[in-house]
Amino acid sequence: MSGIATNVLTDGTQVVNFNTSVYRLNAIKKSAYKFGGLFHVLIEQRDRIIEVRLKPKESCKSPDAFVGEFCNEVLDQELRETVAEETAGIRDLLLAQAFSKTSLIDSESETGDYDSENCAEAPGNQ
Amino acid sequence: MPLSLVPSHKKIHPPEEFSSEAGAYQLLPFRFVPLDSKKYVLSNFVGEYCVVEREILQALISKTLRPDSAAYSLLKSRHFFFDVGESSALHLLATKYRTKQTPLAEFTSLHMIVPTLRCNTSCVYCQVSHKGAAAGSCDMTEAAADRAIDFMFRSPSSHLKLEFQGGEPLLNFEMVQYIIESTRQREQQTGRKVSIIICSNLSLISDQILQFCEKHDVQFSTSLDGPCDLHNQNRPSAEFDSYDRTRIGITRVREALGICGVSALMTTTQASLSRPKEIVDEYVGQGFKSLFLRPINPYGFATKAGVLTRYSTLEWMEFYKTALDYIIDLNLRGIHIREEYAALLLRRMLTPYGTGFVDLQSPAGIGISAILFNHDGNVYASDEGRMLAEMGDPHFRLGNLLHDSYEDMMLSDVLIETLTQTMTEGVPGCSDCGFQAYCGSDPVRHYRLQGDIVGNKPTSEFCQRHMALFRHIIGLLEGGGTAANVLKGWIY
Helix, strand or coil: CEEEEEECCCCCCCEEECCCCCCCHHHHHHHHCCCCCCEEEEEEECEEEEEEEEECCCCCCCHHHHHHHHHHHHHHHHHHHHHHHHHHHHHHHHHHCCCCEEEEEEECCHHHHHHHHHCCCHHHHH | CHHHHCCCCHHCCCCCHCCCCCEEEEEEEEEEEECCCEEEEEEECCEEEEHHHHHHHHHHHHHCCCCCHHHHHHHHHHEEEECCCHHHHHHHHHHHHHHHHHHHHCCCCCCEEEEECCCCCCCCCCCCCEECCCCCHCCCCCCHHEEEHHHHHHCCCCCCCEEECCCHHHHHHHHHHHHHHHHHHHHHCCCCCCEEEEEEECCCCHHHHHHHHHHHHHHEEEECCCCCHHHHCCCCCCCCCCCHHHHHHHHHHHHHHCCCHEEEECCCHHHCCCCHHHHHHHHHCCCCCCEECCCCCCCHHHHHCCCHHHCHHHHHHHHHHHHHHHHHHHHHHCCEEHHHEEEEHHHHCCCCCCCCCCHHHHHCEEEEEEEECCCCCCCEECCCHHHHHHHHCCCCCCCCCCCCCCCHHHCCCCHHHHHHHHHHCCCCCCCCCCCCCCEEEEEHHHHHHHHCCCCCCCHCCHHHHHHHHHHHHHHHHHHCCCHHHHHCCCCC
């Protein structure tokens, strides 16, 4: 898997390294939360590497498979981070607009003059 | 045509000016969650969803979707992105979001009153640790009832609903009568309307009770757990045949109040798991047009007797899927019956309107969607909060009708703190979930099972169950055909 290196310790802990040029810490933290029912998770960052230690809980019947799932989850969380980053401003605007009595999106549509839209030749305006 | 009637062409642009350039779009806020190993459910700012393959999701976010592709048109029309400079999508989304949040301004609709904790059945899953029929100290006083009615009419809700819970409310019918008559009088004084429901096992139904209910426009809700042996196993009584009394009661209520005079719901025990079709058949046989397939609640005798731990979420889901498939099949054969759990999820998924279902609100529906007045005047943020108090933990007690004001209770720390912490838009594990718009918070259940009102979602039974329900229903809708049509027909 690109950007991911894994290692298994003697106590069964799986160590996964993520390159910070590929993955954000936030995406890894959110993935760790999601897999908290299966693993005890420890996250450390050194320079450009984020090391994740995944120690299987008793309920984790197939650790290898779930470590793979964890890596895929980090990819999904990366996509979510991208969407959240790009849409943060629009999200705030939508929330403000939803509860505003005036338009915050395009004030012209609230104050625009019908005649100024060059409709002078329409029959009703003759 | 006279020249003056020819419209100006200044504003009419050639078609190519309306076509989008690849990558020239702006993403709108959306969430996503895997549906299965290949497909993802994407839900937009207001919860309208699309199911796409992962490649499409990735292309959408990396802005490599081809403008002439079907996915481009679909995702644009569902407001997952918009062309830069065009604002209609923003206006529409903001309006839909406001519509979806409207119920919050309505405030408390459902007001539950427990006129007595006495009961004449000993249900294996009883959630409130029922008392014997002779335990008179478990009855509500007129003073507490008066304050409960005052409290209810303080709510700004335009759809007030009063529900009698128990115990068995009909064991203290005098108090039920008093409250209903007082409520109807107050309606006339205020010009407001209250729907009234008595939740009862119907064992004590009499002509006198039915005449009163007909006069005051009162309906019933009862429990019907399935065929005779299953019902009696779950809801035994030392005094009578529980199933027979309920069956006869249903018939008598319908004769007096009409077919809609009584609705029913079931609770799943381990004994129910192998009998989904028989349970559905029982409802069909008794002429019901709907049933609510409910898992057991983790309160009261359900935990003491160990009933709660006897089946897993996965086992309940298998039971539910089998029953739902069977119900859909019955509908396709012309027998119209609706499964209420699916119906309310579908309403949340496919319409801009909310539901009053307390368990699926964000912030949590406790206190602000429903509230409960116990027989002793104690006020709880939900029925489950009362159940927890009966187990010895009054965490969700807001105050007492006789000692505390409306403001004291509705602004109490426990309520405000719970509401603040249970907005799924900001809860770990929920904030990014593709099902966030349909789901909600159940702080009492999480507090009970995990010791925390927010709860740990990866290990939450509530989360597992609803994720599985959403996936199953979306899977059925995506499968198209007749099953999807049946499900869509249940939305109301």
